[in-house]
Amino acid sequence: MASTPLLVxxxxxxxxxxxxxxxxxxxxxxxxxxxxxxxxxxxxxxxxATPRRLAVRVEGLDDKQPDRDIERRGPALAAAxxxxxxxxxxxxxxxSCGVTVDDLIHLETDKGTWLGYRYxxxxxxxxxxxxxxxxxxxxxxxxxxxxxxxxxRTEFSRPVHWLVMLYGADVxxxxxxxxxxxxxxxxxxxxxxxxxxxxxxxxxxxxxxNAYVLADMQRRRERIREQVLAEAEVNEATAVIDEDLLDExxxxxxxxxxxxxxxxxxxxxxxxxxxxxxxxANQKYFHLLDAQGTLKPLFITVSNIESRDPQQVIEGNExxxxxxxxxxxxxxxxxxKQSLASRRSALESVVxxxxxxxxxxxxxxxxxxxxxxxxxxxxxxxxxxxxxxLAKCDLVTEMxxxxxxxxxxxxxxxxxxxxxPEEVAQALHEQYLPRFAxxxxxxxxxxxxxxxxxxLDTLTGIFGIGQRPSGTKDPFALRRxxxxxxxxxxxxxxxxxLRELLELAAAQHGDLPKAEGLVDDVLxxxxxxxxxxxxxxxIAVEVYLAVRARPVTRPLDFARRIRAVHAFSQRExxxxxxxxxxRVSNILSKQQHDGSTSVDTGLLQAEAETTxxxxxxxxxxxxxxxxxxARYAEALDVLAQLRGPVDAFFxxxxxxxxxxxxxxxxxxxxxxxQSLFLEVADIAQLQQ
Numbered sequence: 127m128a129s130t131p132l133l134v135x136x137x138x139x140x141x142x143x144x145x146x147x148x149x150x151x152x153x154x155x156x157x158x159x160x161x162x163x164x165x166x167x168x169x170x171x172x173x174x175a176t177p178r179r180l181a182v183r184v185e186g187l188d189d190k191q192p193d194r195d196i197e198r199r200g201p202a203l204a205a206a207x208x209x210x211x212x213x214x215x216x217x218x219x220x221x222s223c224g225v226t227v228d229d230l231i232h233l234e235t236d237k238g239t240w241l242g243y244r245y246x247x248x249x250x251x252x253x254x255x256x257x258x259x260x261x262x263x264x265x266x267x268x269x270x271x272x273x274x275x276x277x278x279r280t281e282f283s284r285p286v287h288w289l290v291m292l293y294g295a296d297v298x299x300x301x302x303x304x305x306x307x308x309x310x311x312x313x314x315x316x317x318x319x320x321x322x323x324x325x326x327x328x329x330x331x332x333x334x335x336n337a338y339v340l341a342d343m344q345r346r347r348e349r350i351r352e353q354v355l356a357e358a359e360v361n362e363a364t365a366v367i368d369e370d371l372l373d374e375x376x377x378x379x380x381x382x383x384x385x386x387x388x389x390x391x392x393x394x395x396x397x398x399x400x401x402x403x404x405x406x407a408n409q410k411y412f413h414l415l416d417a418q419g420t421l422k423p424l425f426i427t428v429s430n431i432e433s434r435d436p437q438q439v440i441e442g443n444e445x446x447x448x449x450x451x452x453x454x455x456x457x458x459x460x461x462x463k464q465s466l467a468s469r470r471s472a473l474e475s476v477v478x479x480x481x482x483x484x485x486x487x488x489x490x491x492x493x494x495x496x497x498x499x500x501x502x503x504x505x506x507x508x509x510x511x512x513x514x515x516l517a518k519c520d521l522v523t524e525m526x527x528x529x530x531x532x533x534x535x536x537x538x539x540x541x542x543x544x545x546x547p548e549e550v551a552q553a554l555h556e557q558y559l560p561r562f563a564x565x566x567x568x569x570x571x572x573x574x575x576x577x578x579x580x581x582l583d584t585l586t587g588i589f590g591i592g593q594r595p596s597g598t599k600d601p602f603a604l605r606r607x608x609x610x611x612x613x614x615x616x617x618x619x620x621x622x623x624l625r626e627l628l629e630l631a632a633a634q635h636g637d638l639p640k641a642e643g644l645v646d647d648v649l650x651x652x653x654x655x656x657x658x659x660x661x662x663x664x665i666a667v668e669v670y671l672a673v674r675a676r677p678v679t680r681p682l683d684f685a686r687r688i689r690a691v692h693a694f695s696q697r698e699x700x701x702x703x704x705x706x707x708x709r710v711s712n713i714l715s716k717q718q719h720d721g722s723t724s725v726d727t728g729l730l731q732a733e734a735e736t737t738x739x740x741x742x743x744x745x746x747x748x749x750x751x752x753x754x755x756a757r758y759a760e761a762l763d764v765l766a767q768l769r770g771p772v773d774a775f776f777x778x779x780x781x782x783x784x785x786x787x788x789x790x791x792x793x794x795x796x797x798x799x800q801s802l803f804l805e806v807a808d809i810a811q812l813q814q
Contacts (some may be wrong), residue, residue, distance in 0.1 A: 129167075129168075129186040129188050129189070130186075130189060130293055130294040130295060130327075131183060131184065131186070131293075131327040131328055132168075132182075132183070132256070132290050132291075132292070132293050132298075132327060132641055133182075133183050133290060133291070133324070133330050134157065134181065134182045134183075134184075134260055134290065134305070135179055135180070135181040135197040135243075135288075135289070135290040135328035135330070136153075136181070136264065136285060136288075136289055136302070136305075136311055137178060137179050137180070137190050137286065137287050137288035137289070137311065138178060138179065138283070138284045138285060138286045138289075139284040139285045139287070140178060140284065140285065141175075141180075141284055141377075142270060142377075143177070143373075143374045143376075143377030143378050143537070144377065145269070145270050145283060145373065146175045146176070146377040147173075147175060147343055147345075147373070149175070149180055149268070149269070149283070150173040150174065150343065151173050152181050152263075152266070152267050152268055153182050153263055153264065153267060154171050154173035154182045154264025155174065156170065156184050156262065156264075156266050156290070157171065157184065157259060157260060157263045157269070158184070159263075160258075161184070161187070161259060163378075164191060164250075164259065165191050165192065166187065166190075166191055166250075166252050167186075167187075167188045167192075167253065168185065168186055168187040168188065169185040169186030169187075171184045172184075173343070174330075174331075174341040174343065175341070175343055175344070175396075176339060176340070176341055176343055176379075177377060177378060177380060178312070178315070178380065179341065181290075181330070181733065182329060183327065185392075187252060187293070189253075189254055189293075190247050190248075190249040191248050191249025191250050191255070191409060191528060193247065193248050193251070194246070194247045194583065195244065195245075195246055195247075195643055196244065196245055196247050196760045197233070197242060197243070197244050198228065198243045198244075199217040199221075199225060199233055199240050199241075199242050199243060200215070200216065200219035200223075200243070201213075201216060201219060201236055201240065201241055202239070202240050202241075203239040203240060204238075206219075206240075211684075215803050216230070219241060219365075220243075222247075223243040223377060223715060225243065229243070230242065230243055231243065231244060236314060236795065248638065251608060252293065252300050253293055253296070253299075256291065256298050256300065257298065257299070257301070257307075259298035261302050263304060264302050264692065267554065267556075269282060269283045270283065273285075276575045280303050280304045280546060282303055284685060286304075287304070287305075287312075288305065288308070288310060288311065288312060289305035289306065289307045289308065289309065290308060290309060290310065290311050290324065291301070291307055291308075292324060292326065292327040293327070294326060294327060294530070297309050298343070303802070304717065305313060309325075310322065310324075311324060311330075311333070311334065311625055312337075313334060313338060313339055314337055314339050314380055314381055314431075315380075316431055317337070317381065317432065318336075318337035318432065319337035319341075324540050334380055334478075335658070338381040338432070338456060339380045339381060339647070340380065340381065340382070341515055341688075344410045344792060347372060347373065347376040347382075349380075349382055350372060350375060350384065350428055351367060351372060351408045352410050353383070353384035353428070354367060354428070356384070357384045357385070357386045357426050361385070361386055361422075362415075362416075362562060363414035363416060363422050363426055364414065364419075365412050365413075365414055366402075366412065366413055366414070366415060367412060368406065368412075371410065371412065371519070374410060378410065378430065379428055379429070380430060381431070381432060382430070382810070383429045383432050383436075384426050384427070385426070385427055385428075385429055385430050385436055385440050385444045386414075386424055386426050386440070387411075387424070387426075387440045387441075387447070388424050388425070389423050389425065389426060389444065389447055389448065389451055389538070390423065390426075390448070390792075391423045393423070393451045393452075393455060394421065394423060394493070395455070395558065396451070396454055396455045396458045397458065397539050398420075398421040399532055399535050399536075400449065400454045400457070400525060400529065400536075401413070401421060401451060401454060402528040402530065403454075403531060404451055404454045404529070405447065405451075407449075407529065408447075408450050409425075409427065409443070409446065409447055410427070410428070411425040411426060411427050411443075411447070411529060412426040412428075413425055413429075425447065425633075427439075427588075428442045431562075432500070434598065449782055451787070454525070457523075457524040457525040457528055458525060460524050461523045461525055461536070462540065462542055462543055463539060465514070465540075465544045466516045466519040466520065466537065466540045466541055466544055466546075467516060467519070467544065469519040469523070470486065470489070470519060471486075471487060472519075472522045473485040473522065474486040476518075476522065477577035479590045482587045482588075482591065482635070485518045485521065488580075489515060489518050489520065490577075490634075491583050491631075491634035491635065492514045492517065492576065492580050492583050493514035493515055493579075493581040494634055495513050495514075495575075495578070495579035495582060495634065496510040496511060496579040496590065496628070497510050497512040497514070497575075497577075498630055499549075499575035499578055499579060500571050500575040500662075501573075502611075502622060503574060503575065503620055503622070504570060504571065505571025505802075506571065506572065507555070509550050509552070509571070510571070510572045510575040510576060512547070512550045513549075513550045513553035513572045513576045514544065514576055515551065516541060516554060517553075517554060517557055519540075519541060519577055520532075520533060520534070520536045520537035523536055529662060533558065534554055534555040534556075534557055534558045535555055536768055537551075537555065538552060538554045538555040541554055546746050549573075552570050552572075553572035553575075553576045555573075555574040556568035556569065556573025556574075556576065556577060557573065557577050557580055559577060560610055560613050560617075562613070563609065563613065563662065566612045567613060567617045568614065574618055574620065577610070577614055578611055578614055578615075578627070579700070581608075581610050581611050582627055582631040583603070583631050583634065583773040584602060584607055584609065585604055585607055585608060585628075585636055585652070586631040586635060586638075586644060586648055588602045589604075589638055589640065589647055589648050590635055590639070590640050590641060590642055590644050590759055591638060591640065592637030592639060594651065599604055602756055605655065607648060608652040608655045609658075610657050610660065611624075611652060611681075612652065612656065612681050615680075615681040616681055616682055619681045620680055620682060621680055621683065622679055622680065622681075623679050623680050624649060624652060624653075624679050625645060625649055625679040627673060628649055629645050640686050650710055652681075653674065653679075653681075656670055656674070656681075656688070657674075659685075660692075665688060665689075665692045667693045668695075668811055668813075669692045669695055669812070671811040672807040672808050672810075672811035672812055673687045673688050673807045674810050675690060675807070675808035676804065676806075676807055676808060676813055686756055687806055687807055689758075690761070690762055690806060690807075691760040691761070691762070691806065691807045691812075693759050693760075694759070694762040694809070697766055697768040699769040699811070700766075700812060701812075702772070702773060703765070703766065703769055703803075703814045704809045704811075704812035704813050705813055706772045706776065706799075707800060707803055707808070707810040708810040708813045709776070710796045710799060711800065712747060713796060714793065714797060715799065721803050722793075722794045723740055723794055723797045723798040725742075725791060725798060727739060729787055729788055730791070731753055731788065732778055733778070733780045734774040734775045734777070734778040734779050735792060737771050737774065738768075738772065738774070738775045738799070741771040742747025742768070742769070742795070742798050742799060744801060745768060746802065747766070748764050749764050749765065749802065749805070751762045753805050753806070758806050762806060763804055764808075765802060768799070768802075772799065772814075779792065781793065781796065
């Protein structure tokens with residue numbers, strides 16, 4: 127079969143920048159799925175998009191479905207003929223197939239012989255299938271919010287204006303979103319506004335580039351990156367390229383042109399974070415740093431036109447950013463007229479959660495938790511207490527109300543101005559760390575205590591009112607809070623008991639409708655987050671299950687055990703010992719053993735059980751100090767030496783001896799073996 131490229135392009139008014147790439151990828155996947163479902167082969171599919179278009183190019187698309195061999199089964203042979211003549215059943219089946227009875231065949235099956243008919247069905251032409259495939263793909267797009275335009279009842283994210291569907295050089299007749307398919311696309315709105323007729327699907331990218339449109343999303347993104355870096359180099363500065371901002375800017379332009387502008391140096395008296403937030407959020411500018419990492423009074427804007435007079439474009443942007451930065455300076459000056467501590471009363475009118483009170487209530491709860499944690503980790507309880515009192519105060523400042531992403535950051539600035547201890551000021555920013563899995567954890571004891579307290583308060587409170595996450599719904603970001611607590615405890619090596627912390631946090635809430643079993647529910651939920659953590663570390667889920675089977679409530683200890691069991695699982699002895707422990711577990715559960723590990727050496731009969739008993743006693747003595755020091759990897763290395771005695775025991779010894787005393791003694795020996803490994807993890811889980 128012949129293979130030809132397919133081009134589908136949907137032209138529209140400027141689409142929301144954040145929606146462009148998801149929509150383009152969804153259109154590609156929808157068309158690819160439609161072709162696959164229709165059994166039409168193709169080599170690859172590529173998505174393209176700009177603010178004014180979504181496009182898909184399919185390479186090596188077959189011109190038709192493959193022919194199919196069809197087999198139909200009719201009546202049983204016994205019912206198809208009577209006295210050698212075809213019955214009405216046979217004749218009716220033949221007519222339904224469009225043939226005579228003589229053209230039918232006999233089909234041999236396990237249940238007898240049947241009349242049948244085989245024929246080849248020609249595949250349908252791809253061009254006949256494409257209209258429905260493309261329409262379904264467009265209708266299934268995850269449009270954030272549909273709209274109508276004019277008198278049309280058609281709905282899409284933005285008004286649509288043209289539709290291209292080319293199979294090679296031929297237009298595919300189709301109607302999608304009320305548009306008739308053609309070969310006419312559009313170039314840049316200003317540089318090349320005239321219609322462009324595409325002779326072939328292969329001409330798409332080159333034709334658009336000649337019309338000042340870079341349709342390849344990745345190429346356009348990298349063009350912007352290169353231009354921004356080049357502009358920074360000219361200005362002897364370092365450009366800070368935020369990937370999210372880069373994506374957004376890429377979704378705003380079709381022909382990027384980076385230009386450098388400047389702003390008044392007096393604005394540098396305002397904290398750099400405020401200026402950067404204003405430039406990024408309001409104007410989508412990239413900021414520049416000098417060799418010392420200090421903000422320079424420069425910015426890079428990405429224009430959507432190649433102006434004959436770039437200076438006018440630069441001056442226009444400078445004129446726009448000036449009042450924005452002036453607003454930031456005004457907010458900063460206004461906020462500094464009032465101390466952070468004086469804002470505590472304002473928190474009483476800000477609801478944290480209807481059933482859990484205000485931010486003032488939350489601050490009071492986390493103060494008690496923070497003070498306790500700080501004292502347990504060798505920190506200053508007074509500093510932690512003060513940080514908790516001030517933790518949420520910057521949420522009611524003008525700057526944070528305008529730029530919510532500056533919460534904590536502004537608290538630190540204002541606390542320093544107020545003369546608060548440096549550790550207190552730093553903790554106000556650190557309370558939000560880590561913001562993501564690979565982020566840094568707080569560096570100060572007060573910051574560690576506050577970050578833990580805030581998350582523990584939220585977890586126990588939201589669980590306590592019965593709003594635990596379900597499915598993909600997690601409005602209070604409890605998964606992130608739980609993972610944040612685990613990351614802090616593990617990365618900062620804080621050997622704290624999570625159950626104890628949760629009990630303290632739950633106690634601060636007073637009456638909660640779901641108080642019964644609350645601590646256990648939250649504890650289980652949080653420890654279950656270790657599953658994703660182990661997968662991110664490239665550790666098998668069986669290792670997590672082996673540790674999770676034990677009542678370990680200290681996350682740092684949990685992590686150490688996981689790493690130790692992971693290392694053990696790579697050893698040759700691990701498979702045999704895991705299987706042996708699984709076998710031991712099954713034997714003990716079936717025999718309803720009382721758990722005794724006391725072995726009477728006088729009842730040992732076989733050499734193999736005596737050897738195992740001696741080896742276990744030696745391991746007990748060697749392993750105990752290692753376990754007490756949480757040196758689990760070394761402990762498992764010692765226990766790996768039991769492989770030989772364990773294998774010999776199961777080869778030579780009948781556990782279920784007729785003599786009850788001997789049988790119980792052997793079960794106790796196995797229980798002793800199991801208990802040794804259970805000191806670290808249930809390695810029988812490695813068998814799953």
